[in-house]
Structure formats: structure tokens, C-alpha cells
Amino acid sequence: MSNQLLISMSPHIRDKGTVSRIMWDVNIALIPALIGSIYFFGLTAIYTIVSAIAGALLAEYLSTKIRGVPNTIKDGSALITGILLAFNLPPHTPLWMPFLGAAIGIIVGKQFFGGLGNNPLNPALIGRAFLLASWPVTMTKWYENMAPSGGTLSGLLKAGNLITSATPLTVMKTISKAKHALPAGGNLEQSLIDNYNALIDAPNLINLLVGRVGGCIGETSALLLIIGGIYLLAKKIIDWKIPATYFGTIFVLSILLGGIEGKFCIRTGLFHLFAGGVMLGGIFMLTDMVTSPVTPLGRIIYGIGGGLIVIIIRFWGGYPEGCCYSILIMNVTVPLIDRYTRPKIYGFIPPKKEEVKNA
Amino acid sequence: MSDLKTFKGGVHPHDYKELSREKRIEDYPLPSSVVILMSQQLGSPSKPIVKAGQEVKTGEPIAESTGFVSIPQHSSITGKVKKITEAFTPLGTISQAIEIERTQDDIWFDGFQQLDIEKTEIDVLKKRVQECGLVGMGGATFPMHVKLSPPKDFKIDTLIINGVECEPYLTADYRLMLEKTESIIKGARILMRILDLTKCIIAIENNKPDAIAIMKEKTASSQGIEVIALKVKYPQGAEKQLIEACTDRQVPSGGLPMAAGCIVQNVGTTYAAYQAVVEGKPLIERICTITGAAVPENGRKNLNVRIGTSVKEILDYCKVDTNNIGKLISGGPMMGLAQKTIDTYITKGSSGLLCLSRKEAESWEPEPCIRCARCVDHCPIHLMPCLIAAFVEKKMWEEAQKYNILDCIKCGTCSYVCPAKRRLVQAMKLGEFEIRALMRKKKA
Numbered sequence: 001m002s003n004q005l006l007i008s009m010s011p012h013i014r015d016k017g018t019v020s021r022i023m024w025d026v027n028i029a030l031i032p033a034l035i036g037s038i039y040f041f042g043l044t045a046i047y048t049i050v051s052a053i054a055g056a057l058l059a060e061y062l063s064t065k066i067r068g069v070p071n072t073i074k075d076g077s078a079l080i081t082g083i084l085l086a087f088n089l090p091p092h093t094p095l096w097m098p099f100l101g102a103a104i105g106i107i108v109g110k111q112f113f114g115g116l117g118n119n120p121l122n123p124a125l126i127g128r129a130f131l132l133a134s135w136p137v138t139m140t141k142w143y144e145n146m147a148p149s150g151g152t153l154s155g156l157l158k159a160g161n162l163i164t165s166a167t168p169l170t171v172m173k174t175i176s177k178a179k180h181a182l183p184a185g186g187n188l189e190q191s192l193i194d195n196y197n198a199l200i201d202a203p204n205l206i207n208l209l210v211g212r213v214g215g216c217i218g219e220t221s222a223l224l225l226i227i228g229g230i231y232l233l234a235k236k237i238i239d240w241k242i243p244a245t246y247f248g249t250i251f252v253l254s255i256l257l258g259g260i261e262g263k264f265c266i267r268t269g270l271f272h273l274f275a276g277g278v279m280l281g282g283i284f285m286l287t288d289m290v291t292s293p294v295t296p297l298g299r300i301i302y303g304i305g306g307g308l309i310v311i312i313i314r315f316w317g318g319y320p321e322g323c324c325y326s327i328l329i330m331n332v333t334v335p336l337i338d339r340y341t342r343p344k345i346y347g348f349i350p351p352k353k354e355e356v357k358n359a
Numbered sequence: 360m361s362d363l364k365t366f367k368g369g370v371h372p373h374d375y376k377e378l379s380r381e382k383r384i385e386d387y388p389l390p391s392s393v394v395i396l397m398s399q400q401l402g403s404p405s406k407p408i409v410k411a412g413q414e415v416k417t418g419e420p421i422a423e424s425t426g427f428v429s430i431p432q433h434s435s436i437t438g439k440v441k442k443i444t445e446a447f448t449p450l451g452t453i454s455q456a457i458e459i460e461r462t463q464d465d466i467w468f469d470g471f472q473q474l475d476i477e478k479t480e481i482d483v484l485k486k487r488v489q490e491c492g493l494v495g496m497g498g499a500t501f502p503m504h505v506k507l508s509p510p511k512d513f514k515i516d517t518l519i520i521n522g523v524e525c526e527p528y529l530t531a532d533y534r535l536m537l538e539k540t541e542s543i544i545k546g547a548r549i550l551m552r553i554l555d556l557t558k559c560i561i562a563i564e565n566n567k568p569d570a571i572a573i574m575k576e577k578t579a580s581s582q583g584i585e586v587i588a589l590k591v592k593y594p595q596g597a598e599k600q601l602i603e604a605c606t607d608r609q610v611p612s613g614g615l616p617m618a619a620g621c622i623v624q625n626v627g628t629t630y631a632a633y634q635a636v637v638e639g640k641p642l643i644e645r646i647c648t649i650t651g652a653a654v655p656e657n658g659r660k661n662l663n664v665r666i667g668t669s670v671k672e673i674l675d676y677c678k679v680d681t682n683n684i685g686k687l688i689s690g691g692p693m694m695g696l697a698q699k700t701i702d703t704y705i706t707k708g709s710s711g712l713l714c715l716s717r718k719e720a721e722s723w724e725p726e727p728c729i730r731c732a733r734c735v736d737h738c739p740i741h742l743m744p745c746l747i748a749a750f751v752e753k754k755m756w757e758e759a760q761k762y763n764i765l766d767c768i769k770c771g772t773c774s775y776v777c778p779a780k781r782r783l784v785q786a787m788k789l790g791e792f793e794i795r796a797l798m799r800k801k802k803a
Contacts, residue, residue: 005687006720007451007699009785011771012692012713013372013527017733017778019726117727117779239732294732294743343741345763346599347612 019116022289023076025235029228030083030284036224037217041091045217048098049086055102056082063111077116081105084124087218087280088324089131090142097138101127121331122291125324132324142167142214167214168199168275173320175199179260180316188260196260200267208274219280222273229283238287241299246282247273249307257315277323278310291331298334298341306330363565365590366603368739370772372593372693374527374566379650379659384534386663387676391461393435393667394446395421398454399706400500402428407457413440418641419468420490421457430492430502435643435665438462447703449689449696456704459667471639476549484636485553491635492642492707496627497521497532497596498690500708503632506622507553513617518556519605520547522563522570522626523589523596526691529711531646532626534661536563536570540577543626546633547584550624559584560605561626566591593693594770598623600739612766627710642666642707649673653683653714668705670698670712685720688713693771723780734773734783740766744773748786756794764790 037045060078064071072078085102105127110119132139175192182188188196198204207213211221219225232238254272255264272278286292286306293302306326313322398404405422415421415434422432438461446456474487489504509515520543524532536543547559561578563571565588574586589595589604599610601623608619616623624632627645634640649660658677674681681701688695689703690710734744742763750759764787773783 005697005699005701006685006722007697008686008722009782009788010688010692010694010696011775011784012686012688012695012697012715013719013775014721014723014780015370015372015776015778017776018780019729019778022729022731022778115727117729289729289731292730294730294735294745296736338743338746342743342762343735345612345742345766346603346740347609347614347766349611349613 019077020075022237023080025237026080026232026284027076027083029231029237030080030087030218032224032227033087033218033221033280034083036211036221037087040211040220041217044091045086047095048089048091048093048217049083051095052086052089052098052102053079053082055099056085056106059103059106060111063107064115067111067115069115072116075116078106081110081123081127083218084122084280084284085127088124088128088216088277090139090215091217092141093138097131097135101131103127104130117290119290120334121328122285122288125285125328128324129328142170167320168204168208168271169215169314169320171195172199172271172275173314175260176258176315193260200265200271202267205267205270205274208271213275215275216277216280219277222279225279225283229279232283232287237289238283239296239299241296242287242292242303243282245300245303246286246307246310247278249304250278250310253307253311254314257311272311272314276321281323281327282306286327286330291334293334293337293341295338295341295343297343298337301337301341302330302334305333363588363590364604365592366595366600366739368737368741368772369592369594369600370737370775371591372527372775374591375650376528376530376533376566378528378654379530379648379661380533382530382534382659382661384538384646384661384663387665387668387673389436389461389464390665390668390672392438392441392459392669393461393665394444394456394458394669394704395432395435395667396446396448396454396456396704396706397422397432398448398452399432399666399708400430400494400502402426402430402502402505404455405429405432407443407455409440409457411440411442414438414462415440415459416468417465418471418643420470420641421459424489428502428505430494430504431490431641432457432492433468433641433643434459435667436461437464437466447700449698449703449706449708451696451699467640471635471641473639474636476545476552476636479636481553481555484549487635488553488632490641491631493628493631493635494642494707495625496631496645496707496710497625498526498694498708498710500706503624503628506624507550509554509617509622513615514620515554515556515617515622516558516620517606517622518547518550518554518559519601519621519623520559520561520626520629521596521598521601521623522561522567522574523601524567525564525591525593525596526693526695526710527593528650528713529648529691530650531648531661531710533567533570535630535646536567536626537573539630540573542633542637543630544574544577544581544584545637546629546631548581549632549636550622550629551583554622557583561586562589562601562605563587564589564591564595594739594768594772597739597768597770599768612763645705645707645709647673647705647709648711649677649679649714650711651688651714652716652719653685654679664705664709666705666707670703670705671701673705673712674701674714679714683716684714685717686715688715693775694769725781726779728779728781731778733776733778737772737776739770739772740768742767744783744787745777745781747790748781748783751786751790751793754793756790756797759790760794764794767791 105123109123109126251269309326493503
């Protein structure tokens with residue numbers, strides 16, 4: 001018989017989805033924020049992103065070569081790491097920095113563990129944490145977002161335009177610190193109260209939503225990140241449970257704990273959602289499949305846990321921002337979460353009491 | 360549509376039923392010879408009771424059952440026993456088989472009287488089902504009389520007739536429901552009498568609205584029989600999922616479906632019960648869907664074929680150029696078995712012959728798991744296939760067992776959805792095989 005029949009185990013048909021398709025979809029979802037970052041920060045955004053991508057891809061290529069495994073650049077996952085790291089950096093870092101951070105993220109955060117699928121922590125955040133620990137001053141030097149005044153790329157090309165400024169979160173941190181330092185019954189200085197009110201004021205919230213504020217290059221526009229998030233939800237690449245619980249926890253707790261003079265205000269909740277990296281982290285990084293739980297209940301716990309850590313760091317910690325660490329810390333808890341949140345199987349029979357004791 | 364009943368989990372593969380759904384059931388011409396397998400059922404193989412050269416009539420017993428979980432076999436044509444031989448089962452194993460050459464048109468064996476559904480004693484009905492060699496015809500081929508003899512401590516209250524046919528491509532059950540509606544309903548009556556039940560559900564997925572309509576129409580005056588339309592989802596035809604969809608009950612882990620008070624029978628099997636009782640015909644033919652991209656449009660059929668007919672001859676009859684077949688599957692694409700040769704024979708479980716083209720016959724290279732959790736989200740048993748497969752790969756049998764590998768129904772949903780194309784069901788099967796072997800060793 002000339003005809004060779006293929007023999008394989010069922011199922012003989014498969015869903016069209018592939019790993020690289022998922023990764024490329026994530027890249028597509030990052031495009032709105034990427035365009036936004038160039039609009040808001042100009043050439044420096046382009047330099048930073050290109051440099052980070054180059055670092056990520058080169059590191060991926062060399063690592064797979066050294067490990068003697070197939071080159072995985074085409075799957076698009078290293079590209080995600082590059083873009084996400086760039087998004088997590090302030091503008092105007094020296095060019096070698098995004099490159100180095102991305103390379104460290106890929107090599108130490110991902111390839112050391114065996115490549116895609118095996119990394120316990122988000123590689124982009126490993127890169128960021130490495131840079132933050134090594135060059136803290138450069139990593140926290142913020143520049144005024146040029147878009148509102150300059151508005152165009154040409155306006156940004158003049159290096160003389162650069163003005164360092166505080167991000168909304170650093171201002172909030174000062175207020176928060178002052179609040180904690182108050183003796184019982186004491187009052188905050190009027191200037192701080194004014195600052196606070198300006199931060200949670202509607203025009204400022206709109207600035208935060210649109211992205212007309214200082215910060216890391218990819219995190220400032222909540223709106224553009226949300227557009228990407230909707231795309232990921234529609235493509236069923238991320239589970240709504242993670243961002244929903246993460247954002248929900250941050251929103252509720254910042255209303256309850258973030259007010260001054262004992263007042264609760266929804267706008268405080270909105271401020272903490274839209275300021276800093278919460279949107280970027282909650283949509284694109286906390287939801288990274290490789291480093292998040294696989295069980296439905298696990299994803300809820302994971303999201304709430306992440307939100308709690310953000311609140312703790314922002315209100316009581318040493319940093320103005322807690323997003324990066326909230327994700328890294330929750331990444332570490334994933335195996336434990338998965339272990340204790342196994343779905344109840346079909347036809348589950350609860351073990352008898354004696355068996356539980358013996359176990 | 361959300362008010363339709365269904366189960367939790369599952370997937371929606373494209374059903375490809377359009378290829379053959381409009382094809383009326385067609386009688387396949389009497390084959391010149393048949394090869395009847397002794398192992399075409401779940402349980403112990405049958406034992407031949409005929410010798411080479413012996414003349415047999417259509418429907419005459421040619422092999423006896425070798426235990427409770429076993430069945431007799433019957434000649435599907437009138438002719439002469441050529442030899443006792445061996446043949447490949449759809450699983451690829453080798454079974455003893457009886458080859459019969461046809462000498463003339465059907466002369467029916469007269470050992471099975473036609474029985475009256477309502478007046479015949481229950482024991483006689485039950486015996487008839489057993490004597491006629493009936494097995495589950497949805498593919499599991501579990502002897503029917505075993506399912507009809509529930510131990511006394513099970514309280515059965517519902518008979519579920521499975522007209523779901525959730526496997527893509529297959530339309531044999533669908534055509535049967537359209538063309539033999541009344542016989543199926545009478546078959547259900549027989550089963551209800553044997554089981555002493557007053558409640559019967561005929562479950563059909565919503566992608567077969569005409570079958571639902573005609574069943575509803577014909578059962579309108581039948582007491583106790585209810586037709587339920589289910590949301591389209593794979594693997595709804597699996598016993599456990601069907602019970603959950605129809606009754607909201609779950610079969611306890613490790614237990615029999617009877618423990619949920621339900622007995623499930625496929626529509627094909629129900630029709631066979633009707634034939635056995637009312638027409639006095641043992642199970643010697645079945646409906647088989649010939650479909651797939653490698654079959655030309657005019658060759659796609661729902662054929663009524665005799666058990667033991669050569670697959671090669673059927674493919675020829677359906678104008679299939681075997682050089683175009685990349686993969687030949689006995690059954691549907693989700694759980695069917697890839698055949699290594701076309702030199703096989705129709706068995707009681709042959710619900711379809713699916714001929715995938717060379718282009719469709721892909722073999723997927725597995726990539727690393729990215730923990731996307733699609734397998735966890737879709738598993739109809741709510742297992743964690745990605746984790747269990749990892750345990751199996753590392754031979755961590757105890758851990759695999761702790762994560763309920765033995766509850767897996769091998770429906771293939773996890774492999775189907777996996778973007779990394781990991782061989783998850785394969786790992787499940789391998790793991791279960793090794794663990795059962797270890798358990799037997801421990802016992803011994």
C-alpha cells in the first residue's frame with residue numbers, strides 16, 4: 001500500500017490558537033499605548049523603546065543559541081518584554097539602560113529558568129527592579145510631560161525644554177507621609193490639603209486618564225492602556241478576573257484609607273487607579289499567563305493580593321509607587337495559590353472527617 | 360439561547376456536519392463477504408461457535424458470550440463460514456474474527472420471535488437484548504444488558520436517550536432520529552419497561568432543530584417521555600456531562616452513572632433495541648457516516664452497513680481515492696481512533712469513517728506550556744490537565760493521582776484548546792495506564 005496514513009492520538013482537530021498568536025495579540029494590544037508614549041514624550045520614547053526591544057531580542061537570540069534550543073524570537077514574547085520594560089522606564093534614561101534592563105530581564109528572568117513558560121517572575125519587571133536597585137536616582141528622575149504645552153513632536157525635539165517635575169504619585173506620597181507624621185488630633189498644613197484637592201480634582205483626573213502627566217513612558221495614559229485591555233479581553237487572552245479584582249481592591253481601599261481629614265471620596269479611588277503603573281500592570285503584567293495562577297479562584301485571590309500590596313506600599317511603604325513590587329511579590333505566590341485553589345472536580349466527594357485528620 | 364440546558368466547561372469546535380447532514384440513510388449493498396470481530400465490545404471477547412464450511416443465515420449466532428460483560432455475535436449475511444481468522448480492531452490491536460462468504464441474499468435466522476413491547480415479560484425482553492448482542496453504539500461499545508441490570512442498591516429514576524452526537528462531522532444519529540423517530544421512541548419504551556421507569560429524557564443538541572421538532576411531535580402523546588434541547592457544546596454526549604446537562608446531577612467521582620440515578624443509552628442503541636425486540640433482528644447492521652474532505656461530495660453518506668463489511672470496499676463505494684486520505688479515523692475527530700490501515704472492518708462501534716485530507720492530517724509539534732489555563736477553564740471534569748501532564752512527564756504518579764487523573768474522561772477538550780499543542784490527553788491516558796498497572800501490582 002503506497003498510501004501512508006498518519007496515526008496520532010485524538011483529538012484530530014485543534015483550535016486555531018497558538019502560543020505565538022497569543023503573544024502577537026499582546027503586542028498588538030500594546031500599540032495604542034506605544035503610539036501614546038511617542039505622542040506624550042516624543043523622541044526619547046522612541047529611543048527607549050527601540051533600545052529595550054533591541055536588548056530583549058538580542059538577549060533572547062544569544063541565550064537560545066547558547067542553550068542550543070530553537071530560536072524563539074519569532075514567537076513575539078521577547079518583544080513584549082522589551083516593550084513592557086520600556087513602558088516602565090522614565091523618559092530620558094541613558095540609552096544603554098533600557099537595553100541592559102531588557103537583556104537582564106530576558107537572561108536572568110526568563111532564560112535562566114528555561115525560557116518561555118518556565119519563568120516564575122515577569123521578565124520585564126525583573127529588568128525594571130534590577131535597574132531601580134542599581135541606578136535609583138536616574139530611575140526616579142521625572143520630566144514634565146510635554147504634550148499639553150508643546151503638543152507636537154517638533155516642540156519636543158529641543159532638549160532645552162526638559163524640566164524635571166514630580167509625578168502625581170510623588171506628590172501624593174508627600175501628603176501621605178505628612179498625614180502619618182501628624183500627632184493625634186493635629187491638622188495637615190493648608191498647602192498639603194490644597195495639593196491633595198488639586199490631585200483628586202476632576203481636571204487632574206482627566207489628565208491622568210488621558211496621560212497628560214509625568215511618569216514612566218508607557219504608563220501615563222490609562223485610556224490607551226484600557227483600549228489594549230479591551231482588545232485582550234475580546235480575544236480571550238486575559239481573564240477579566242485578574243484586572244477586575246486588582247483594580248477593585250485598589251479602588252475600594254484607597255477610598256477607605258486614602259482620604260484626608262477622615263473624608264471618603266470616590267475621586268481618591270479614581271486617582272489611585274489612573275496614577276502610576278496600576279493600569280499598565282493590571283492589564284498587561286499581572287495578567288501575564290506564565291506568571292499568574294491557572295485556577296479561576298486563584299486568579300481572584302491573586303488580583304486582590306496584588307491590589308493590597310499596591311495600597312500598602314503607596315500608603316505606608318517607602319516608595320510612592322507599589323505596582324512593580326505588587327506584581328513581583330504576587331508572582332512568587334502563584335504556585336502556592338494554585339495548590340490551594342484547585343477547582344472542585346465533577347462528582348467531587350468530600351473526604352470523610354477521619355481521612356482529613358489522617359492526611 | 361441561554362435558557363438551554365448544558366454542563367459546565369467544554370468547547371465549541373466547528374461541527375462540519377453540513378458535509379453529510381442532508382444525506383438520507385442509504386442501504387449499503389450486501390457485501391460479498393464479512394469479517395466479524397470477536398473483540399468489538401468493551402469486556403471479554405466472544406467465542407466462535409461455528410466451524411469453517413458451516414452454512415449460516417443472516418442473524419444466526421456465530422459466537423457466544425464469555426461472561427456477563429461480553430456479548431454473542433451474529434452473522435450479518437447469509438453464506439458460508441470461510442475461516443476463523445484474525446483482524447485489526449479499530450484500536451489497532453488484533454482480534455480473533457470469523458470470515459463469512461455470502462452465497463445468497465438474506466435468509467433470516469428464525470430463532471428470534473417478534474415480541475410485543477407491552478405484553479412480553481420484562482425478563483424475556485432483557486434476555487432478548489442480551490441474546491441479540493447489543494452494545495452502546497455511540498462508540499463506547501459497552502454491553503447493553505449490563506447497563507440494564509443495575510444492582511439493587513442503585514435507585515434509578517431517569518432514562519436518558521442520548522441524541523446529542525456532539526462529535527463534529529458525525530450525522531448518523533441525527534439521520535436516524537429523523538428517519539426512524541417512532542422506532543426510537545418505541546425502543547425507549549422497551550428500555551423504560553425493562554428498567555421499570557416512568558421518566559425518560561430524549562436529549563438533543565440545539566444544532567438539530569428538525570430532529571428536536573419531530574421528536575417533540577411524535578412524543579407529544581407519550582407519557583413520561585420528554586424531549587430536551589441542549590446548548591451546543593462538546594463533550595455533551597459524554598455520559599457524565601449529559602447527566603449534568605439534563606438533570607443537574609453529578610456522577611460521584613469514581614462511581615457509575617447509575618449512582619446519579621440515570622441510565623444513558625445512545626439513540627442508535629435504542630433503535631437496535633427496538634429492532635431486537637419488535638423485529639426479532641440481532642445487531643447485525645448500523646448507521647455509519649462516511650465523511651471528510653477526502654470524500655467527494657457525492658460520496659459523503661450516512662450508510663446502513665452490515666457489521667463486518669470491509670472498510671476498503673465502503674471507501675471504494677463512496678468514490679474515495681485512498682491516496683487523498685491523510686488520516687482515516689474510526690469515529691469522530693475528537694475521540695475517534697486514527698487507523699493504520701484501510702484493511703479493517705465495520706464494528707458495532709463504527710459511528711463514522713472520517714477521511715481527513717492530507718492537508719488536514721496535521722501532526723502538531725508541542726511547545727512549552729505557557730500556563731494560559733485554557734485546559735483548566737474548559738475541562739468538563741474541572742481538572743488541571745496542564746499540571747497533571749507535567750506530573751506524568753516526570754513520572755510523578757502519586758501527584759497525578761492526587762490531582763484526580765483517574766477522573767479524566769479522555770474527551771480531548773484540553774488538547775483541543777491548548778495553544779501550545781501539548782499532548783495533554785495522551786499524557787492523561789499514559790498516566791492512567793501506568794497508575795492502574797501500579798495499582799494492580801500493589802494488589803497482587
